[in-house]
Amino acid sequence: MPSVIETDNLRLMLGRREILKGISCRLGVSGAGKAIGLLGPNGAGKSTLIQTLLGFHRPLAGSARILGFDCHRQAREVRSRIGYMPESDSFIANMTAVSFLHLMGELSGMPSEAALEKAHEVLFHVGLGEARYRNLGTYSLGMKQMAKLAQAIVHGPELVILDEPTNGLDPSARLRMLKLVREMKEDHGMSVVLCSHLLRDVEEVCDEVVIMKDGLIVHQANLEEERRSNRRFAELEVSGDDSELAAALGAVGAEAVSEGGGRWRVVLPPAFEVPGLWQITARLGLNVRKLTHRRDSLEEIFMKAVGHLQRTPGDEAAAEPQAEEANAHGRL
Amino acid sequence: MAVYRLGYQRYQGPLTTHWQRLLVLPRYAWRRLFQQRLVLILLVASLIWPLLCGGYIYVSHRLDLLGSLPGNLKDAVEIGGKFFLVFMDVQAVFSVLLAALAGPGLIAPDLANNALPLYFSRPLTRFDYVAARMATLVGLLSLITWIPGVVLFWMQAGMAGWSWFAVNWYLGAGIFFGFALWILVVSLVALACSAYVKWRIVAGGLVLGFFFILTGVAQMVNAVLRVGWGSLLNPARSHYILWSAMLGVDLPPGPGVWPCVIVLTVTALALALVLERKLRAVEVIS
Numbered sequence: 268m269p270s271v272i273e274t275d276n277l278r279l280m281l282g283r284r285e286i287l288k289g290i291s292c293r294l295g296v297s298g299a300g301k302a303i304g305l306l307g308p309n310g311a312g313k314s315t316l317i318q319t320l321l322g323f324h325r326p327l328a329g330s331a332r333i334l335g336f337d338c339h340r341q342a343r344e345v346r347s348r349i350g351y352m353p354e355s356d357s358f359i360a361n362m363t364a365v366s367f368l369h370l371m372g373e374l375s376g377m378p379s380e381a382a383l384e385k386a387h388e389v390l391f392h393v394g395l396g397e398a399r400y401r402n403l404g405t406y407s408l409g410m411k412q413m414a415k416l417a418q419a420i421v422h423g424p425e426l427v428i429l430d431e432p433t434n435g436l437d438p439s440a441r442l443r444m445l446k447l448v449r450e451m452k453e454d455h456g457m458s459v460v461l462c463s464h465l466l467r468d469v470e471e472v473c474d475e476v477v478i479m480k481d482g483l484i485v486h487q488a489n490l491e492e493e494r495r496s497n498r499r500f501a502e503l504e505v506s507g508d509d510s511e512l513a514a515a516l517g518a519v520g521a522e523a524v525s526e527g528g529g530r531w532r533v534v535l536p537p538a539f540e541v542p543g544l545w546q547i548t549a550r551l552g553l554n555v556r557k558l559t560h561r562r563d564s565l566e567e568i569f570m571k572a573v574g575h576l577q578r579t580p581g582d583e584a585a586a587e588p589q590a591e592e593a594n595a596h597g598r599l
Numbered sequence: 600m601a602v603y604r605l606g607y608q609r610y611q612g613p614l615t616t617h618w619q620r621l622l623v624l625p626r627y628a629w630r631r632l633f634q635q636r637l638v639l640i641l642l643v644a645s646l647i648w649p650l651l652c653g654g655y656i657y658v659s660h661r662l663d664l665l666g667s668l669p670g671n672l673k674d675a676v677e678i679g680g681k682f683f684l685v686f687m688d689v690q691a692v693f694s695v696l697l698a699a700l701a702g703p704g705l706i707a708p709d710l711a712n713n714a715l716p717l718y719f720s721r722p723l724t725r726f727d728y729v730a731a732r733m734a735t736l737v738g739l740l741s742l743i744t745w746i747p748g749v750v751l752f753w754m755q756a757g758m759a760g761w762s763w764f765a766v767n768w769y770l771g772a773g774i775f776f777g778f779a780l781w782i783l784v785v786s787l788v789a790l791a792c793s794a795y796v797k798w799r800i801v802a803g804g805l806v807l808g809f810f811f812i813l814t815g816v817a818q819m820v821n822a823v824l825r826v827g828w829g830s831l832l833n834p835a836r837s838h839y840i841l842w843s844a845m846l847g848v849d850l851p852p853g854p855g856v857w858p859c860v861i862v863l864t865v866t867a868l869a870l871a872l873v874l875e876r877k878l879r880a881v882e883v884i885s
Contacts, residue, residue: 281883321720323880343722351720360708373623374721376614385610392607423609455609
């Protein structure tokens with residue numbers, strides 16, 4: 268199966284500025300129904316990368332393929348397989364939502380009758396059923412976002428590219444949008460590329476994440492694997508005689524490394540749950556002073572990738588001030 | 600089942616061809632244009648002159664009605680190149696008005712509402728988009744230009760007989776190709792103005808200004824500098840000279856046919872360049 272997105276040394280100049288500086292990556296697997304998060308601070312080149320993949324910009328060098336098709340030589344093939352939700356307000360004036368989606372469906376290659384039927388169906392799906400005969404110009408920002416999502420999926424594309432889909436949405440609308448995105452991949456088998464600077468959105472929906480900074484990919488991670496591996500890692504601090512702890516943990520299949528002073532790093536076996544640690548330490552008569560089921564959050568991954576954190580999150584002394592700063596801002 | 604109970608399912612059915620997709624935009628645009636009362640009124644008004652010309656052709660062949668006319672008046676009603684040149688000249692004015700009314704609504708709203716990324720993320724290139732928008736105007740302007748012109752030509756040929764057609768067949772070709780060239784330039788002007796300014800009304804004014812102000816400028820240049828080449832600045836005049844040549848009518852004073860062809864070609868290329876620069880999915884500010 269081809270990758271959803273595959274780029275090789277993709278470079279792009281806009282004016283005199285080099286926006287994409289040699290991007291090489293292979294993301295997702297076509298037909299797997301997974302979501303890829305494209306993260307990065309403002310100006311990192313996320314939207315430009317998407318626009319280049321859509322063929323809006325001609326790259327200076329390198330190549331890009333979507334679902335196995337070359338983005339520039341086979342642009343028509345690519346575009347007939349994707350749905351795109353742009354970041355900014357985009358609609359056609361003086362049109363009802365139904366007419367708008369009908370037109371978009373027809374332009375994507377659906378016969379007129381099927382496009383009209385799908386237009387109604389999709390508008391109900393995104394929660395605009397009752398407002399489908401209203402002019403798009405009268406829609407609120409949240410409704411316009413939903414209408415943009417609807418036009419992106421009306422023709423049932425294999426890949427949906429969403430550029431900042433939760434921008435301007437209130438909390439309940441945001442949750443609804445994320446639920447729809449999850450349904451797209453889980454229930455309908457669509458691949459999703461979610462471009463956002465909101466870490467929580469990406470963390471909630473995506474299986475894979477790419478972090479960009481200054482026109483380069485600085486980190487690529489499989490969130491599913493990260494989550495899995497995070498579940499298996501614990502930090503333990505005990506007081507008392509812990510000389511038998513390594514053997515006791517080894518007996519249940521865990522690997523433990525002592526860091527001295529009663530501090531242990533433990534890799535748990537697949538079937539072993541964290542409460543089991545309490546039972547082992549109690550049996551050995553140890554007092555547990557600290558038990559951390561450590562989890563590398565996406566925020567920590569992101570902060571490391573864009574250079575805000577110089578050390579791993581375990582080194583709190585170095586990390587906390589910056590992490591707090593990031594938390595205070597909420598958005599990056 | 601009621602649509603609200605269906606739930607979303609991905610479309611898996613057959614797809615239309617590229618040409619069918621191209622015709623979607625003109626179809627929607629025509630539907631919206633014909634909902635505008637002003638467009639309908641102008642369209643109907645534009646057909647009055649062809650009807651009068653048709654009546655004139657009919658009357659000119661009723662010899663019993665013309666029998667009482669003096670000889671010089673009989674010559675005046677003769678249907679030939681001059682007659683069709685006057686017909687084309689009048690219809691050209693209506694076509695400019697119609698293009699100024701209908702043209703700006705084709706691209707300007709898409710630019711104002713940032714709709715181009717929606718079009719260009721679908722299997723539709725920039726060229727396809729311009730071709731589809733141009734097809735809208737070509738279809739509309741054809742209704743008042745070459746279609747009635749060719750109908751009049753065949754009406755005259757039918758009434759005057761084979762001998763007239765054998766001698767004057769080039770008039771039909773001249774009407775068709777003359778108007779085709781005119782529609783191309785008028786459509787390009789309307790689309791370029793629509794792409795250049797995002798406000799419909801201003802774009803409409805710009806279309807009218809392009810033709811009427813340039814007419815004034817050309818006359819001013821001719822009068823002030825006492826030259827004839829100033830007419831080259833007037834695209835309508837350049838067309839008139841071309842049409843005269845196509846219909847075998849004596850050329851009016853001023854530049855010849857080839858300078859007009861060159862100027863119109865350069866104008867069309869310049870307008871195409873404006874469209875190429877302005878119609879982009881995303882605006883790049885460097």
